[in-house]
Every structure is written in C-alpha cells, then in structure tokens.
Amino acid sequence: MLARRVILAWGAAAILLLQTGCWSSKEIENLSVYVGVGLDVAERNEFEQSIDAQGGHYPKKNLVTATVQIVPGSGGSTKKESGSSAPSGQTFLNEQLTGDSLFQIFRQFAVRRSRPLIGHHLKVIVVSDQLARKYGMDQLLDFILRDNDIRPSTLIVVSHGKANQTLSSKDPSEVPAFYLRGLMQNSYRTNKILKPMSLAKLDAKMQSNSSFMLQNVLTSDSEHKLSGAGVFNGKTKKLIGTLNxxxxxxxxxxxxxxxxxxxxxxxxxxxxxxxxxxxxxxxxxxxxxxxxxxxxxxxxxxxxxxxxxxxxxxxxxxxxxxxxxxxxxxxxxxxxxxxxxxxxxxxxxxxxxxxxxxxxxxxxxxxxxxxxxxxxxxxxxxxxxxxxxxxxxxxxxxx
CATH class of the missing domain: 3.30.300.210 (Nutrient germinant receptor protein C, domain 3)
Incomplete structure (x- = not known):
C-alpha cells in the first residue's frame, strides 16, 4: 500500500513537470488596456508642444493625431499621466500623440507611460471625417489591420467633427468606446442604423475595391448620436459624401x-x-x-x-x-x-x-x-x- 502511494506521488510529480506554464505572460496590472482609438488630423496638444520645445522630438511629419482610450483595471488605475485627459472621477482616460506612423505612435506611448499599451480588447475605432477626406482608409488602418493584438471584430465609425470628442463623455461612469459599440448593436430596433462594420468586413470591402459606408457619429457637448453614414470611394478609400x-x-x-x-x-x-x-x-x-x-x-x-x-x-x-x-x-x-x-x-x-x-x-x-x-x-x-x-x-x- 505504501509502495503504491509512493509510486502515485512520484507519478503526479512527473506529470506536473511536463505541464506548460505561462512563462512569458504579463500581468494585466502591468499593462494599459485600451478599448477605443480616435484618429484626427494632426493637432499637437500642449504637452507635445512643450516636450518638443525641450528637445524631446523625433524625426516625423505631423499628419495624424491618435487618441487611445484606456480603461480602469489596466495600469492599476485611471490616474492622469502627462498629456492625458482624465477628469476627476472618470472611469477612463484619453491620451494623445501625433506623428506620421500609427505603429510608431503606439510604440511611442512606451516612453511616456510606465505600463505599455495592449490592444486585445479594442472595441471601436473612430476616424474623423476631415482626416478621412485627406487619406484613404487603407493608409490609416494599415498598421491596425496587420497587428495581431487587435481583433478583427473591432468596429469602425466615422465622426462628424473630431474623433477625440467622440471618445468623450459627460457621464463619469460611462466608457465612450463601450457606449458607441452598444449604440451600433441597436440596429435591430431601427432601420436608421447600419449593420456594424468590423475590421474584417472593411478589409474585405477594401480588397475588392468596392465603395462602402461607415456609420456616422455626431457629438455635441460630449453627448453622441448615430446619424447617417459616410460614403467611401472604392478606389481611393477616401470619404466622398454623406447620407442622412x-x-x-x-x-x-x-x-x-x-x-x-x-x-x-x-x-x-x-x-x-x-x-x-x-x-x-x-x-x-x-x-x-x-x-x-x-x-x-x-x-x-x-x-x-x-x-x-x-x-x-x-x-x-x-x-x-x-x-x-x-x-x-x-x-x-x-x-x-x-x-x-x-x-x-x-x-x-x-x-x-x-x-x-x-x-x-x-x-x-x-x-x-x-x-x-x-x-x-x-x-x-x-x-x-x-x-x-x-x-x-x-x-x-x-x-
């Protein structure tokens, strides 16, 4: 009986040694999980201008300003860091950087945040109409479509006005990225909302050179409403018109x-x-x-x-x-x-x-x-x- 117990104990120990572990894992407390991305025509904020004046710039053109929306539970809290916008009591914070490469911009956050960004839970991408008229969606989303961190189910909308305003909210308990995604799921209640356009569907449209629509979002005083759609040319992938x-x-x-x-x-x-x-x-x-x-x-x-x-x-x-x-x-x-x-x-x-x-x-x-x-x-x-x-x-x- 004792011999059997010894054999079972050694067998269990051997099995444990063969089990794989998450040796390369990173705790979520040490990461900044972003759930929303806003893309606007370049406009450096005061923080960027001040840092550049002190010699903190790097070679780039100012073409696009990216806003990332970070949620609580990531990075330990939503404590406001340099250049971010998080009013007191807010359950999210928005941070912005400007450049000419989204990949470089996203990596640049590593030099100003103690906890690096992770995009596994990105819910929505907002592109401003002004930016969408200047550059094709294939240019703007090229990095995002290639990035394995970002799920192809992420939704895309176009904003009438600044995208960073679309990622704002007057309700401190509300995360705008979740709110926008929830609005787009209401197409079963009205025929004034388009079926949600995911990254996967958008990529297929662009690959086929077919013209397409993206849901339009209007914002006033940090409140939002889905209204109409932006129409994009199949060849240029640029915004060419709007529907009400x-x-x-x-x-x-x-x-x-x-x-x-x-x-x-x-x-x-x-x-x-x-x-x-x-x-x-x-x-x-x-x-x-x-x-x-x-x-x-x-x-x-x-x-x-x-x-x-x-x-x-x-x-x-x-x-x-x-x-x-x-x-x-x-x-x-x-x-x-x-x-x-x-x-x-x-x-x-x-x-x-x-x-x-x-x-x-x-x-x-x-x-x-x-x-x-x-x-x-x-x-x-x-x-x-x-x-x-x-x-x-x-x-x-x-x-």
Whole structure:
C-alpha cells in the first residue's frame, strides 16, 4: 500500500513537470488596456508642444493625431499621466500623440507611460471625417489591420467633427468606446442604423475595391448620436459624401434589411401624424444587360402594423381605410427610395448598396469588364422598382 502511494506521488510529480506554464505572460496590472482609438488630423496638444520645445522630438511629419482610450483595471488605475485627459472621477482616460506612423505612435506611448499599451480588447475605432477626406482608409488602418493584438471584430465609425470628442463623455461612469459599440448593436430596433462594420468586413470591402459606408457619429457637448453614414470611394478609400438618416431608411428597403422601426407619414385629410411599424422586409435586385447597357429592377416588400395615429379622421380597420393607409405609407417609402437612389447616382456616384454584386453573380463574364469602373457604370444605369407594403394589423387596439 505504501509502495503504491509512493509510486502515485512520484507519478503526479512527473506529470506536473511536463505541464506548460505561462512563462512569458504579463500581468494585466502591468499593462494599459485600451478599448477605443480616435484618429484626427494632426493637432499637437500642449504637452507635445512643450516636450518638443525641450528637445524631446523625433524625426516625423505631423499628419495624424491618435487618441487611445484606456480603461480602469489596466495600469492599476485611471490616474492622469502627462498629456492625458482624465477628469476627476472618470472611469477612463484619453491620451494623445501625433506623428506620421500609427505603429510608431503606439510604440511611442512606451516612453511616456510606465505600463505599455495592449490592444486585445479594442472595441471601436473612430476616424474623423476631415482626416478621412485627406487619406484613404487603407493608409490609416494599415498598421491596425496587420497587428495581431487587435481583433478583427473591432468596429469602425466615422465622426462628424473630431474623433477625440467622440471618445468623450459627460457621464463619469460611462466608457465612450463601450457606449458607441452598444449604440451600433441597436440596429435591430431601427432601420436608421447600419449593420456594424468590423475590421474584417472593411478589409474585405477594401480588397475588392468596392465603395462602402461607415456609420456616422455626431457629438455635441460630449453627448453622441448615430446619424447617417459616410460614403467611401472604392478606389481611393477616401470619404466622398454623406447620407442622412432618411437615406439609410431608403437603403434598408433596397437591401431588404429593414427589420424594425417606424415609417412615418401624414394623413392627407388632416395633416396629422400616422405611423407604421416595420416587422419584416424583403428585396430582390434584378440586373439586366442589353446591348452593353446595364439596368436594374428592384422588387421590395414589407410587412408590419399600423402603430400610431394622431389624426381625428376615421382610420378604423375597414378594407377601405386599410387600402388608404397602405397607399400613404407606400408613397412615403417610395419617396425615401427615390431620393437615396438619386443621391447615390447623381451626387455621390457610388454603389454602396450592392447592385454590382448582383451583376457579378448573374453576368460573371461581363462583370470582369465592368468592375474596374463600376461606380461610373452604376451612376448611369437605369433603375426601376416596385414597393409593396402589407398592413398586417392595427396594434393592440380593439373595437
């Protein structure tokens, strides 16, 4: 019995010796975990200017200012360090550096923070519209796309104004990077929010030279709102135009991605508000090529219910009233669709909806000739459509 115990003890000891360990690990208390990145046109803060004046500069051009948002639990606390911005009681701190290489900027933080940055938990990247008009997204995000520390699920948005302001908050208990990511997950509640664009999806768009959209964020007094989208050219990867909230509603009909949210119009008899709630939508884009000319027909339909009525008119669920309501809501959706098609074709001249994908699928040979200048072809293509709205009910109101 004793011999067996000795053998088991030696066996257990031998097994322990064969186990691998985290010999190269670094404790999180010794790292600065950043969850948000903001990219702006270069603007050195007072700290950088003072350090440069003392001879602390290094060879670089001032092209971009990067803001990193560091969260509590990393670096021991959110104690304010030189050149950072962390008001008293804030649960995060923002630090900025300026240069002409994001990789160099991120490594430069090592000479001013006792605990180096780590990007495993990066949630969102905010690029200012001003910077996005000057440089392509492939240039700005090249280092980030190559960095194995950063997850490809990180989301990208464009800010109307400074990105560092988008990473600010009046609520000391709120981490703006988490807040922004949470806002973008609300697309299941309204058709005014784009499906979140991750690094992985954006990289695929840029590799295919397809024009694309990024969700736009507006900021006022450190409060934020998602509103519309920025449109980026597939060749230059630069910001070339913007879409408003109504435009995104029109795009959701064309792409069949509208799953929730209101469609509001006005009763022509009274001028009062009437509202339809979206339950579902479907879309089919049908391309045609004849004699070298490209055209499209889009079939769209939606189902939902009559949800709100400010009108004093008789809108009881009779067959006649149902037809009137469907017609008025269809006319409003038709207006949204027509306006966004006109804007994409005549003003922005970029296909961010996916018309080109349907040509590629149905006409693969012709697509090879069209793809290099697809946006120009799309801008001249004839687009027709029909939209059908099915009013399924009147909410919970009963007679």
């Amino acid at each position: 909230q109504t435009d995104l509603e029109g795009i959701s009909w064309i792409t069949g991605t509208a799953r929730a949210g209101p469609l509001k119009t006005y009763d022509p008899r009274t001028g009062q508000t009437i509202v339809y709630e979206i339950h579902s939508s479907e879309s089919k884009i049908i391309p045609t090529i004849r004699n070298g000319e490209v055209s499209f027909h889009v079939k769209m339909k939606t189902g939902g219910q009559f949800m709100e009525d400010w009108s004093i008119a008789d809108n009881k669920p009779t067959e006649k009233n149902m037809k009137h309501l469907q017609q008025w809501f269809e006319e409003e959706a038709d207006k949204q669709i027509n306006e966004v098609i006109q804007k994409l074709q005549k003003e922005i001249r970029a296909d961010v909806v996916g018309f080109g994908d349907q040509v590629r699928i149905k006409y693969p040979r012709q697509w090879k000739k069209l793809k290099d200048n697809w946006d120009e072809t799309f801008a001249e293509a004839r687009i027709t459509y029909d939209f059908k709205l099915n009013l399924e009910g009147y909410g919970s109101i009963t007679e």
